[in-house]
Amino acid sequence: MTVLLNPYLNFHGTAREALEFYHSVLGGTLNLMQYDAIPGMMGDPSESTLIMHGQLETEDGLTLMAADYPASMQEVPDASTPGSSVCVSGDDLERLTAIWTALAESATHIQQPFEKAPWGDTFGMLSDRFGVPWMISGGPAQD
The missing domain is CATH 3.10.180.10 (2,3-Dihydroxybiphenyl 1,2-Dioxygenase, domain 1)
Structure with missing residues (x-):
């Protein structure tokens, strides 16, 4: 199931x-x-x-x-309303970097660049050209 x-x-x-x-x-x-x-x-x-x-x-x-x-x-909030994010995470840093790069190219706001975070992962936050908030997080491969 x-x-x-x-x-x-x-x-x-x-x-x-x-x-x-x-x-x-x-x-x-x-x-x-x-x-x-x-x-x-x-x-x-x-x-x-x-x-x-x-x-x-x-x-x-x-x-x-x-x-x-x-x-x-029209009055109902849409995906650009603050309060939630689409999060993509994993250990394929090449794939995650490609996703980040494509979203960032036309982003309306980059809150956190996609870089090494204090907790060790590569992490970034942005709002794409539609105003949708995204978080991209890449950690080490799991055994």
Whole structure:
């Protein structure tokens, strides 16, 4: 039996762009479902091409999901609201550095550069171009 915990990010009209960007950063397989895939799901026809559910799955086991809020939910906080982060960690420093570099390239804010931390891991924090907070942490390989 398998149990998974996956980040699910909500956006206000930029889920497609965000997921396509994350796909370019993380690789893997991206599946997108628009609201118009299920007739009657979206009340406003102008929002029919928004993402009802998107899922990115990578070869190394990462899963990231996202969706767009409809305009009727504009007041609901989205993934750029402070209080949570997407964290990617492991012992493949080359892979983690590549992820960091791609996210940092267009980041809106780098809180902590990706460098050796006092506790020994390589660690960094940033907000990507969509305002989503990320933490990247690389530790030594486990035996």
